[in-house]
Amino acid sequence: MDWSIANINRTLVTPTVAEKVIEEDGTETYYLGYCSSGVNSVNDALFAVCRVTDPSGSMRKMWSNGSTEQNCVFADFASLNYSFLQ
Numbered sequence: 001m002d003w004s005i006a007n008i009n010r011t012l013v014t015p016t017v018a019e020k021v022i023e024e025d026g027t028e029t030y031y032l033g034y035c036s037s038g039v040n041s042v043n044d045a046l047f048a049v050c051r052v053t054d055p056s057g058s059m060r061k062m063w064s065n066g067s068t069e070q071n072c073v074f075a076d077f078a079s080l081n082y083s084f085l086q
Contacts, residue, residue: 029053033074042074049074051082 024030033047049064049072064072066083 031074031077033077034068035070035074045073046070047072047074049077049080049082051077 022030022032030052032050032052033042034050035044035047039046047064048068048070051062051064053060053062061084062082063085064077064080064082066086068085072080
């Protein structure tokens with residue numbers, strides 16, 4: 001599996017954003033935080049968060065609250081609820 005950021009971004013359905021924050025948890029799971037420009041902190045509830053995993057050789061993309069709405073705190077990425085886009 002190609003885990004390059006370019007490949008992940010190419011295969012995502014993403015909101016229109018100006019900034020991205022990326023976190024990797026050491027298990028080939030990546031968290032991508034999308035926000036509008038001008039957001040100054042990962043503690044602001046202004047992110048759409050996508051969790052990207054590869055459980056069986058196929059990339060799986062799930063979103064916080066099943067939505068690309070920018071209303072999550074990226075710093076809380078590990079405790080957010082993720083589901084496929086609804």
